[in-house]
Amino acid sequence: MSAAIRTLSLGAGVQSTALVLLACEGRIKPFDAAIFADTGWEPQRVYDHLDRLTEYADAHGLPIVRVSTSNIRDDALDPAHRFVSLPTFTLGPCPTCIPHGHLGYVYDLPLPDYDGEGPSTYTGTCPKCRGTGEAQGMGRRQCTNEYKLKAVKRGTRDLLGYPHPQPIPRDVFADQAVGISRDEIGRAKDSGVNYLRSYFPLLDMPGAADGRTGWTRADCRRYLKAHGWGATPRSACVGCPFKGNREWREMRDNHPEEWADAVAFDHALRAVPREDGIREYLHASRVPLDEAPIDRVTGHEWRSRQTDVFGQIADARLENGDPDGCSPWACRSGEPVVAAEVPDGA
Ligand code: SF4
Structure with missing residues (x-):
């Protein structure tokens, strides 16, 4: 049995952008399409990068298809959609x-x-x-499933000719390339559905800087830079709570319109009191984002250094966030998403 089509799950970050270029250069098997799941709330520079990449890929015969289930920012502020939650930091009655x-x-x-x-x-x-009397918590991250995996699956079904909810014959499937690099091999997982079979071309790439088979993220970065794509941005929602202090600072200082948007969103999260008394925040300190101590080590952060046996990791996350943004199937923000939890094509 061979695949009906070969697709790329395009997160538009470093690894998947490298795969687009490698396919266009003929260094890996070509794709019939690359699928980008749009949450509707990426930074403008990600959309600019995607426009440039689309033009480049088009010129090499590779269509980039943008798919979307909805707008994550609008939904997060709509009480009717609150069941699909972002991983916000919470404070509420103990x-x-x-x-x-x-x-x-x-x-x-x-x-x-x-x-x-x-x-x-x-x-x-x-x-x-x-x-x-107040307990801290964290919202469940359902957003990656809802806005990325579900959208990619719908896009794949459409390309296969079996849009949801049509049943797909068992022998009809797509091979889907996912941009997992060697340094994050633990994130290489099955898609969880029969019609979408994941493979990981970067793991087989020769020519890594350390002489081993399989490219690391640094190898991808080096390759992108050498080909004029060194400015490939990190892909993640403007108001993603997984951002670290460094990223919040960078946004505040260099992208004031995004910062204003994230601050307004953070306030809006608490504008309508919830029945359960829980308040949501984008920053781990659980104070409004525009008052959050993103320029210094907070008491909270200091205490976590003192008491957390994994203190080094906790501190690095608070400062740096996650390294390379959020991408379908390989979400680098927080724990890996379990693909099998995503409803089939729903
Ligand atoms: S970037 Fe953050 S908020 Fe956006 S889908 Fe990923 S985990 Fe959710």
Whole structure:
């Protein structure tokens, strides 16, 4: 059985842009189409990059198809769409002490049987909120599934000639290239659906700087730079909460219109009080973005250095965010998305 079509899942970041150029140069097998899932809220420089890439790819016979399920910014502020959440940082009534009517204090809280000597209880300052009555949390990241994976799957179905909800015969499928580099091989996963079979051309590329087979992100960057694409931007939503302090600073200082947009969005998240009392924030400090301590190490960050055994990782994330943005199938922001959780073509 051979694939009906060969596609590229185009996140428009470093790795997938390198794959477009490699295919256009004939160094890897050509694609019938590259599919870009548009959340509607990428920075303008990503759209500019995509326009340039589309022109280049078109000239080499490779169409870039843009697909979209909806606009993530609009949906996030629409109470009817709130079920599709961004991974925002939250503050809200403590679920451990408040339901029992004791703000910041717990009585006879059942404890796990750590020592095998039977059940025990704890009475004292609430361990969840440390006596403040407010607990921190984080929204579930459903956005990558909803706005990227679902859109790519719909686009692939259309290209295969079986738009949703038509059933697709078992022997009809697309080979889908995904831009996973050797340094992130753990993100190379199946698509989770029969009609979309992922493969990872960068892992087989010869000529890496260290002499091994398989390109790293640095190899891709070097290649892009040598071919006039050194300014390939990081692809991620303007208001993605996975941004680190460095990126927020960079946005504030160099892209004031994006910064104003993200600040307005951050405020709008809390403009209509939620029934459950939870407030959402874009910055990990859980203060409004325009007041967030993005220029210095916060007390929160300092405490996490003191107490978190993974402190180095936590600190790096707070400062730098995730390295290369959000892309379908290989989302580099937060934990990898489990593709099998995405409804089939829905
Ligand atoms: S960039 Fe961030 S907000 Fe946008 S889809 Fe990815 S994880 Fe969600």
